[in-house]
Amino acid sequence: MTGDVASGEPPAVELDAVSRTYTRGEPVYALDDVSVTLARGSYTAVMGPSGSGKSTLLNLVGCLDTPTAGTVSVAGEDVTALSSRQRARVRGEEVGFVFQTFNLMPRLTAEENVALPLVFQGVARAERLGRARDLLDRVGLGDRTDHRPSELSGGQRQRVAIARALVTDPAIVLADEPTGNVDTETGDRIMALLDDLHAAGNTILLVTHQRAIADRAERIVRLRDGEIEGIDAVDTGGAAR
Amino acid sequence: MNLAESLRLAVRSIRGHKLRAALTALGIVIGIAAVITFVTLGASVKAEVVGQFDDSPANRVFLVASPDDDGGPPAALSQPVFTEYDVGRIEDIEGVDRVVPRGTIATSALSHGGETVARDQVTATTPALFESVTFRAGGPFADAESGDACPAEMVVTPSAAALFPGNLSVGDRVSVTQRGNRTRNVTVVGILDGDAGLNPLAGFGSQPRFYLPSCAYDTVVTSPTTGTRQNVYPQVTVVAENPGDTAAVQDRVQDYLDAESDAAQLAPESYAVSAQTNDDIVQRIETVVDRLTQFVTGIAVISLLVGAIGIANIMLVSVRERTKEIGIMKAVGATNRDVLQLFLVEALLLGVGGALLGVPVGVAGGWIAVTYAELPLTLPLGWVGAAIGIGLLVGVVSGLYPAWSAARVDPIDALRYE
Numbered sequence: 001m002t003g004d005v006a007s008g009e010p011p012a013v014e015l016d017a018v019s020r021t022y023t024r025g026e027p028v029y030a031l032d033d034v035s036v037t038l039a040r041g042s043y044t045a046v047m048g049p050s051g052s053g054k055s056t057l058l059n060l061v062g063c064l065d066t067p068t069a070g071t072v073s074v075a076g077e078d079v080t081a082l083s084s085r086q087r088a089r090v091r092g093e094e095v096g097f098v099f100q101t102f103n104l105m106p107r108l109t110a111e112e113n114v115a116l117p118l119v120f121q122g123v124a125r126a127e128r129l130g131r132a133r134d135l136l137d138r139v140g141l142g143d144r145t146d147h148r149p150s151e152l153s154g155g156q157r158q159r160v161a162i163a164r165a166l167v168t169d170p171a172i173v174l175a176d177e178p179t180g181n182v183d184t185e186t187g188d189r190i191m192a193l194l195d196d197l198h199a200a201g202n203t204i205l206l207v208t209h210q211r212a213i214a215d216r217a218e219r220i221v222r223l224r225d226g227e228i229e230g231i232d233a234v235d236t237g238g239a240a241r
Numbered sequence: 242m243n244l245a246e247s248l249r250l251a252v253r254s255i256r257g258h259k260l261r262a263a264l265t266a267l268g269i270v271i272g273i274a275a276v277i278t279f280v281t282l283g284a285s286v287k288a289e290v291v292g293q294f295d296d297s298p299a300n301r302v303f304l305v306a307s308p309d310d311d312g313g314p315p316a317a318l319s320q321p322v323f324t325e326y327d328v329g330r331i332e333d334i335e336g337v338d339r340v341v342p343r344g345t346i347a348t349s350a351l352s353h354g355g356e357t358v359a360r361d362q363v364t365a366t367t368p369a370l371f372e373s374v375t376f377r378a379g380g381p382f383a384d385a386e387s388g389d390a391c392p393a394e395m396v397v398t399p400s401a402a403a404l405f406p407g408n409l410s411v412g413d414r415v416s417v418t419q420r421g422n423r424t425r426n427v428t429v430v431g432i433l434d435g436d437a438g439l440n441p442l443a444g445f446g447s448q449p450r451f452y453l454p455s456c457a458y459d460t461v462v463t464s465p466t467t468g469t470r471q472n473v474y475p476q477v478t479v480v481a482e483n484p485g486d487t488a489a490v491q492d493r494v495q496d497y498l499d500a501e502s503d504a505a506q507l508a509p510e511s512y513a514v515s516a517q518t519n520d521d522i523v524q525r526i527e528t529v530v531d532r533l534t535q536f537v538t539g540i541a542v543i544s545l546l547v548g549a550i551g552i553a554n555i556m557l558v559s560v561r562e563r564t565k566e567i568g569i570m571k572a573v574g575a576t577n578r579d580v581l582q583l584f585l586v587e588a589l590l591l592g593v594g595g596a597l598l599g600v601p602v603g604v605a606g607g608w609i610a611v612t613y614a615e616l617p618l619t620l621p622l623g624w625v626g627a628a629i630g631i632g633l634l635v636g637v638v639s640g641l642y643p644a645w646s647a648a649r650v651d652p653i654d655a656l657r658y659e
């Protein structure tokens with residue numbers, strides 16, 4: 001489908017027969033022999049019932065988890081074979097991760113949270129905070145830079161988490177239910193931001209439960225019980241893009 | 242991640258738990274403070290004692306008979322073994338200017354003008370002791386040539402004179418009650434200018450001192466060499482003619498003592514008869530003080546160890562508590578090394594912070610101890626510097642395992658950690 005790229009460039013993400021099995025008592029097949037390819041600049045949504053393995057899939061692509069079988073390639077590089085140091089680099093530079101549960105540092109302010117990935121890339125403090133403020137502006141939180149997560153609403157935290165995922169200007173953005181905790185208006189704003197990123201050439205992998213949100217992507221991967229149930233192309237005419 | 246960055250983050254997390262951090266650092270504060278207090282006290286005691294020896298002339302050789310082990314107070318335990326015969330022989334040794342024997346006469350009381358003062362001993366010596374010593378009034382007693390009558394004279398220190406109402410002055414008559422209730426009537430002929438002892442064997446402390454001529458001395462023994470009854474002294478000071486020859490004189494005197502002296506034959510089993518210079522005595526005292534300091538400091542070091550365990554413990558708790566934060570940092574690109582560095586720097590800050598606080602506390606403690614003991618303060622500056630190093634070391638050692646376990650945290654497990 002969208003995976004066949006004419007140029008010699010490797011796809012942004014490629015999963016080849018990936019399984020992730022948890023063996024806690026009864027084995028749980030969180031992902032079972034999943035193969036999928038995300039072309040560069042593509043926009044893919046993942047849908048499926050709770051527990052179907054959506055977050056597991058994102059964690060594998062984001063180098064947070066390792067598969068029990070199969071290979072995961074990011075930008076043509078087999079990340080399952082990398083050292084922990086190299087995986088840290090992929091996490092910090094290649095992908096931007098928006099977590100289902102935000103995962104912000106409780107003692108850092110919004111701008112410090114957003115700037116955190118740059119700390120580990122050795123970016124100077126002034127530049128880091130400048131970039132963080134720019135991004136907070138972009139997600140509409142320019143007036144909340146000095147707030148701690150506990151002083152922000154759920155939707156605001158979600159947007160801080162998105163700003164943090166984007167601060168390193170990653171080629172691949174992984175978003176796990178970025179609109180799950182926000183009202184429709186904020187949700188639209190977040191989705192508009194993702195549309196912009198897509199338009200700018202970023203590869204986007206988005207998990208959602210909402211059909212309307214998923215329809216903004218180019219295609220939808222449907223998961224059930226750890227297996228791919230189907231991959232649907234979205235009728236682009238409806239989105240007018 | 243560079244060091245400044247980890248420092249900033251570490252300071253932040255310490256600020257987040259101020260009380261806990263303060264209590265953790267307190268262990269190190271107490272440890273470092275205790276070490277510095279005891280080392281300061283030791284250094285001050287040493288400086289004081291050694292300083293007194295620096296004042297005494299370099300051309301002295303002191304003869305004592307003391308238990309045959311290293312260390313130990315050299316003079317206090319000295320046995321009376323040096324006979325008049327020995328004193329005479331040593332006077333004839335090449336390079337010897339004079340020989341001053343010293344012993345104590347047991348007394349029960351001294352009285353003057355109807356006033357009686359209880360006193361358990363006075364010093365017997367020769368006028369040679371008073372050479373180059375200043376008198377406030379009068380002068381030394383006469384030398385007793387053998388055969389002559391014993392001069393009925395006494396020299397006292399100012400505080401000794403002050404024991405009697407209206408003070409003793411030159412010309413006053415004092416009766417000394419010796420062992421066996423024998424009374425010796427003497428005239429005060431000199432009052433010294435200070436209360437300190439006049440050689441290391443007598444101790445330097447300020448106290449009332451009474452001096453009688455050696456002929457008043459009453460400890461006698463049969464000289465093994467001559468077979469006659471003679472005075473026998475526990476301490477003898479040999480003064481060399483020339484300070485540069487002191488070592489040579491010391492060797493010759495030691496040779497005599499070893500070979501043919503009465504002292505060697507009279508000394509009890511396991512006692513050594515030795516000729517020591519100022520330096521020898523200083524060294525022995527230093528050894529004693531050092532050993533004592535080391536012992537007490539060792540105890541203080543144990544409290545430092547307890548402090549280190551405290552840091553390790555708190556850091557482990559902190560790693561546990563911040564598992565989720567570690568997961569977040571790793572998820573956004575922190576390497577294992579970054580995490581290790583972060584926690585190590587935090588432990589290091591606690592260690593160094595504790596040490597920095599401990600130094601002034603320790604110096605204050607040392608100052609109080611030294612003031613209480615009425616010694617001049619000597620600061621062991623090397624130790625103050627070392628304290629900072631020790632703080633660093635304690636931080637690294639106690640933070641190593643917690644930091645290592647933080648670095649090993651698996652990001653996905655950590656993010657799920659609640």
Ligand SMILES: Nc1ncnc2c1ncn2[C@@H]1O[C@H](COP(=O)(O)OP(=O)(O)OP(=O)(O)O)[C@@H](O)[C@H]1O
Pocket residue numbers: 022024028029030048049050051052053054055056057100
């Ligand atoms: N650490 C674990 N140990 C055991 N089982 C696990 C573990 N993590 C996830 N699972 C299981 O793997 C399956 C997939 O989980 P995953 O989090 O990917 O679901 P999801 O599709 O993201 O669900 P949701 O929509 O609720 O977020 C679930 O059945 C879950 O119970």
Ligand SMILES: [Mg+2]
Pocket residue numbers: 054055056100176
């Ligand atoms: Mg999920």
